[in-house]
Amino acid sequence: xxxxxxxxxxxxxxxxxxxxxxxxxxxxxxxxxxxxxxxxxxxxxxxxxxxxxxxxxxxxxxxxxxxxxxxxxxxxxxxxxxxxxxxxxxxxxxxxxxxxxxxxxxxxxxxxxxxxxxxxxxxxxxxxxxxxxxxxxxxxxxxxxxxxxxxxxxxxxxxxxxxxxxxxxxxxxxxxxxxxxxxxxxxxxxxxxxxxxxxxxxxxxxxxxxxxxxxxxxxxxxxxxxxxxxxxxxxxxxxxxxxxxxxxxxxxxxxxxxxxxxxxxxxxxxxxxxxxxxxxxxxxxxxxxxxxxxxxxxxxxxxxxxxxxxxxxxxxxxxxxxxxxxxxxxxxxxxxxxxxxxxxxxxxxxxxxxxxxxxxxxxxxxxxxxxxxxxxxxxxxxxxxxxxxxxxxxxxxxxxxxxxxxxxxxxxxxxxxxxxxxxxxxxxxxxxxxxxxxxxxxxxxxxxxxxxxxxxxxxxxxxxxxxxxxxxxxxxxxxxxxxxxxxxxxxxxxxxxxxxxxxxxxxxxxxxxxxxxxxxxxxxxxxxxxxxxxxxxxxxxxxxxxxxxxxxxxxxxxxxxx
Amino acid sequence: xxxxxxxxxxxxxxxxxxxxxxxxxxxxxxxxxxxxxxxxxxxxxxxxxxxxxxxxxxxxxxxxxxxxxxxxxxxxxxxxxxxxxxxxxxxxxxxxxxxxxxxxxxxxxxxxxxxxxxxxxxxxxxxxxxxxxxxxxxxxxxxxxxxxxxxxxxxxxxxxxxxxxxxxxxxxxxxxxxxxxxxxxxxxxxxxxxxxxxxxxxxxxxxxxxxxxxxxxxxxxxxxxxxxxxxxxxxxxxxxxxxxxxxxxxxxxxxxxxxxxxxxxxxxxxxxxxxxxxxxxxxxxxxxxxxxxxxxxxxxxxxxxxxxxxxxxxxxxxxxxxxxxxxxxxx
Numbered sequence: 001x002x003x004x005x006x007x008x009x010x011x012x013x014x015x016x017x018x019x020x021x022x023x024x025x026x027x028x029x030x031x032x033x034x035x036x037x038x039x040x041x042x043x044x045x046x047x048x049x050x051x052x053x054x055x056x057x058x059x060x061x062x063x064x065x066x067x068x069x070x071x072x073x074x075x076x077x078x079x080x081x082x083x084x085x086x087x088x089x090x091x092x093x094x095x096x097x098x099x100x101x102x103x104x105x106x107x108x109x110x111x112x113x114x115x116x117x118x119x120x121x122x123x124x125x126x127x128x129x130x131x132x133x134x135x136x137x138x139x140x141x142x143x144x145x146x147x148x149x150x151x152x153x154x155x156x157x158x159x160x161x162x163x164x165x166x167x168x169x170x171x172x173x174x175x176x177x178x179x180x181x182x183x184x185x186x187x188x189x190x191x192x193x194x195x196x197x198x199x200x201x202x203x204x205x206x207x208x209x210x211x212x213x214x215x216x217x218x219x220x221x222x223x224x225x226x227x228x229x230x231x232x233x234x235x236x237x238x239x240x241x242x243x244x245x246x247x248x249x250x251x252x253x254x255x256x257x258x259x260x261x262x263x264x265x266x267x268x269x270x271x272x273x274x275x276x277x278x279x280x281x282x283x284x285x286x287x288x289x290x291x292x293x294x295x296x297x298x299x300x301x302x303x304x305x306x307x308x309x310x311x312x313x314x315x316x317x318x319x320x321x322x323x324x325x326x327x328x329x330x331x332x333x334x335x336x337x338x339x340x341x342x343x344x345x346x347x348x349x350x351x352x353x354x355x356x357x358x359x360x361x362x363x364x365x366x367x368x369x370x371x372x373x374x375x376x377x378x379x380x381x382x383x384x385x386x387x388x389x390x391x392x393x394x395x396x397x398x399x400x401x402x403x404x405x406x407x408x409x410x411x412x413x414x415x416x417x418x419x420x421x422x423x424x425x426x427x428x429x430x431x432x433x434x435x436x437x438x439x440x441x442x443x444x445x446x447x448x449x450x451x452x453x454x455x456x457x458x459x460x461x462x463x464x465x466x467x468x469x470x471x472x473x474x475x476x477x478x479x480x481x482x483x484x485x486x487x488x489x490x491x492x493x494x495x496x497x498x499x500x501x502x503x504x505x506x507x508x509x510x511x512x513x514x515x516x517x518x519x520x521x522x523x524x525x526x527x528x529x530x531x532x533x534x535x536x537x538x539x540x541x542x543x544x545x546x547x548x549x550x551x552x553x554x555x556x557x558x559x560x561x562x
Numbered sequence: 563x564x565x566x567x568x569x570x571x572x573x574x575x576x577x578x579x580x581x582x583x584x585x586x587x588x589x590x591x592x593x594x595x596x597x598x599x600x601x602x603x604x605x606x607x608x609x610x611x612x613x614x615x616x617x618x619x620x621x622x623x624x625x626x627x628x629x630x631x632x633x634x635x636x637x638x639x640x641x642x643x644x645x646x647x648x649x650x651x652x653x654x655x656x657x658x659x660x661x662x663x664x665x666x667x668x669x670x671x672x673x674x675x676x677x678x679x680x681x682x683x684x685x686x687x688x689x690x691x692x693x694x695x696x697x698x699x700x701x702x703x704x705x706x707x708x709x710x711x712x713x714x715x716x717x718x719x720x721x722x723x724x725x726x727x728x729x730x731x732x733x734x735x736x737x738x739x740x741x742x743x744x745x746x747x748x749x750x751x752x753x754x755x756x757x758x759x760x761x762x763x764x765x766x767x768x769x770x771x772x773x774x775x776x777x778x779x780x781x782x783x784x785x786x787x788x789x790x791x792x793x794x795x796x797x798x799x800x801x802x803x804x805x806x807x808x809x810x811x812x813x814x815x816x817x818x819x820x821x822x823x824x825x826x827x828x829x830x831x832x833x834x835x836x837x838x839x840x841x842x843x844x845x846x847x848x849x850x851x852x853x854x855x856x857x858x859x860x861x862x863x864x865x866x867x868x869x870x871x872x873x874x875x876x877x878x879x880x881x882x883x884x885x886x887x888x889x890x891x892x893x
Contacts, residue, residue: 010631015588017630023593055887462799463885504887512889516758517795519599521587524575529888539572542587546594546784547792554885560792 016542020520024545026560028514028538033506033556034451037099040087042419043070043140043426047084047099048507054102054499060115063106067117070426071143072136074111074182075165077104078174078487080423081307089456089505095469098498101490108489111181119146122191126151127214127440132200135163136422137219137413139186140429141436145217148437151191153213157199161187163221164414165422167246170272171483172279173310201384210409215436218385218394218403219413219429222378222420225269232329234372235337241265241273241375248276252483259370260284262340264327266291266304267420270375271311274319279481286367287314287321290345290357301355302347305420313486316477322367326359330372339368380415393417399447400435401428410435454506458556463513467501470494504555510535514549514558523549582609589632590624594791596781596798597621597697599755601668604695604779607765609635613652614666617645617673620704620783621697636663643677645669646685649692657691664769667694671712672702674778675736686745686774693768693775696738699783707786711736714806715859716852717838719786724841729852734859742776743815750776751811756799757882760809760821763893767811780807788837800832803879805860808867817867824871824880826864829857 035048045066053062066073077100088096109115129145131138134156142152160166161183165174187194198204200220209216225240241263248254254276261282263270266289277285292298293315294308304311315321326345331338344363347355382389388403394411395404401412412428414420435445473488480486490498514523514536522543523536550558576587584605591598601621605612613636616622622639625632640648649667656663667685669678674696682694701719702708709722714735718724722731742750749771753761761779768775782798784791801807802821806829809821830853833839842849842856864870871878877892885891 007628010626010629012631012634013583013586014630015586015590015625015627015632018588018590018627020588020590052887462880463883465881465884509885509887510889511885511887512891513885515889516603516891517599517755519591519595519602519794520589521576521583521585521602524572525579526575527578537572537575539576539587541572544593546794547790548594548599548794551792552795 019541020544021522021539021541024540024543026545026547026562027540027543028545028547028549028558029561030508030536030557031559033454035505035507036087036089036453037084037097039451039453040083041069041427042083042421042424043076044430045069045084045103047097047103048502048505050106051097051099051102051499051502052504052507054106054495055502059106059109060113063110063115064118066103066106067110069430070423071117071140071186072107072182072422072426073103074107074178075136075174076423076426077101077107078178079165079169079307081309081421087453089454089459090501090503092456093461093464093503094466097502098469098472098490098494101470101472102495102498104489105492105495107182108178111178111185117143117185117189119143119189120149122146122149122151126191128153128212129215129217129436130155130209130213131217131219132209133157133163133219133221133413134161134183134194134196135219135221135413135425136165137425137429137432138163138217139183140426141217141219141412141433142192142429143186143189144430144433145436146189146191148433150214150437150440151193153193153195153209154187155198155200155204155209156194156196159196161194161196163219164223167223167249168242168269168272170245170249170276172275172480172486173272175483175485199384206385214440215408216410217401217429217432217436218388218409218411218415219425220380220385220415222380222414222417224379224381226374226377226379228374228376230327233332234330235332235335237335239373241269241373242378244373245269245273245276248280254280257282257371260286260368261371261373262286262288262367262369263373263375264288265375265377266306267375267377268306268310269378271304271306271314271319273373273375275310275314275317278317278319285319286369287319288325288327288340288342289321289323290326290347292323293321313477317480318477326357328359328364331366337370337372339366340372341365342367378414380417397445397447399431400445401432402435402445408436408439454556459503459505460552460554463511463552463554464503467497469501470497506556508535508557509555511554513552513554517548517552519546519548520544581606584609584612584633584635585625586632586634588630590627591620592785592791594784594794595620595624596755596783596794597670597699598624599794600697600761600779600781601625603755603758603761604666604765604777605635607762608664608666608693608769611662612664612666613637613656614668615640615645615649615652617667617669617678618642618704619670619673620699621668621670623704642673644681645673645678646681646692646694649694650685650688650690653690653692665690665692667692669694669696670702670704671696671698671700672710674698675711675738683745686742686747686776690774691772693765693777696776696778697781698778699781699786700735701783701786703783703786712738714856716842716856718841719838729841729848730838739776739778739810739812743812745774746815748773748775749811749813752778752780752807752809754780754798754802754807754809755782756795756802757809757821759891759893760877760882764811766893771813786838788840789835793835797832797835799879800827800835803827804829804832805864805869806832806856808863808869810867820867820869821882822871822878823864823869824878826870829853829860
């Protein structure tokens, strides 16, 4: 046998003795960042996280992730204007993920399969917290307080829970049985004492509640339709839009409005009522708003406050929307309305930069209508807590919702006066509950730093394929006559398609890119399959810090750090 | 040891990787080395029962700093020009011994296009069962960036500097695949580090085909090409997407497959990232002319190989490396 001299060979794999990691000036790290959908959700949902669970087929896990923030997904999946989808990075690539449809599907599945809420029964010495108002804010607060180990007394003036969702959202947007089922499941949670027909100020006082409970959350809503405070003559039989809408939702019918009707306002009440009137057979329904129909490129402060989907569907159903118009006066013959004088109007900044409505002289037009319905907003009914209300709202700390000058009193939902959607109310309830839990634990309340969402430019889009969004079935406009739900939702196939389209912004996809593309075998893979990056380990002994893994990471989850 | 500590113990984890580690960590390649990535991918797909004959070059130098070696497979280096001849001898000896171990020959573009060409041509002609892999980084990088037969037209190297007389390399990149195809070998293909699934598929196909087979892997060199180390894959991808480095497969000299380009990018997207083409962006008429020249070369490649997407191919430059949750690549 030939002897090979020692200088002519080396043992395999001995290069491991040399730690090339010492060359590195920058190192790759796994850094989870909030996806834009997460950062944009008023209720605090991490849609990216539950879409990832859906994609791997774990529907119950997805629902549990979802209800760790929002206990009402079957409701919000239907009625929320979904700012998550507006923020979705995929919208800049092809089409945003249909997050609302996934949320709705998970909510419905939970109802159908009776998945239990992840809430433990409270201990015998659990503190008692009172929640006033069983609307979305109150229900969310009660749920998160229960999750935090409290007992909750939930006080509601009406006969059933739901708040505005029950009284003023038409059934074709939210079927009654969905609302009943989801609220009933929450009300049945252990430790929750639900007291309907109990109005603050009439059946119970604020002081009573305070003496019996460790803390208080007020979510009375804005239940009073704002009266028209106009400097022109108005007919005596005027009803507010909210009143008519509530009547229709409760009774399914409205007084006849033959001829043409004008609704003044651009919020959800105005749009919902316009659609209800069309369903009632009113031939000509006009919506007068000083703002604009939501469309790409229209600045946010100039857009109607109503849910954009609802506005589009109202237009489909034959509602005429007059944008950038204000009402100058009503044209009356006796007590009867025969028309209204409209004027072009726009919000423009004044000397201090604040937006003010400006009417343009010489642009007046006359609209012939037989009825006028103001739907210009709602107010807080301050009965029972008059001292807390300031200029029609309860002033609170914007993040936690603690009432100014109070320690154990929080408020949220529509009564805050600075926002008005169901998801925002759910978010108020959740944050207030967390605030109450912190206060009861003796901690101080600091507002958290808002998450910095992953920008579109941080994704590596080469690794994704364009795919059209799944479309949910929508009832054709000519068939929208009764209470039948307009939007049909997605089936499991569609929901998984949407989950599969998710770009997983800021979170590991476990796609193997870093492991495949490291020239230095410095990315190692674990046997466990995880979705949080613990699937891969950087071996800093050998990582030279070239940055390929960070550059080629599709989701922006790997960052280079000095 | 608990599961938690095991998960983060890199030493243990390294030996549990679900792939063959033919080329181990600790090698001395520069940051972001395309060749190291290419060699890692090739040995993963070809191994473990293989032997390698390596020509002189970066790969030989950075993997075997004596007394260490980064290889975990039998590996031999002789001289610059004879990798194919050594591999041919190894193959003959293994055949004589009745062993099934396969032989790979690794060389850079210098060891393939220029210095090793005679041995390569002879090995192909004699029909040895060897996969010859050329890691094409388009110059003599190991000796300090001198031009080779593979250096593309107009690129700056230390022996093809741009100046008053020339705009970088005067000559064209040698069409090595056509020369190999002229040997009527059973399989010859080009691949790129930017398309690892495609690369692995081609290695496996070559190994399955047997006989003298050839693979040319485009491997960016951050130092020699003058781009940031994190851009290696990006640069390689753009070479394919512009049409400057077409990914094709040939059997017995006939074109049998291409990776179609879904969206053809202008060559400037590729050139702009690299210092070796910096002089082409000086804005004068000579630079403009050379840019047009390179665009014409890319256009010709696209035309000749019918690379424009939209055909029957399921995998094109966009679809070939789509990722999925859980890492299930198509190859």
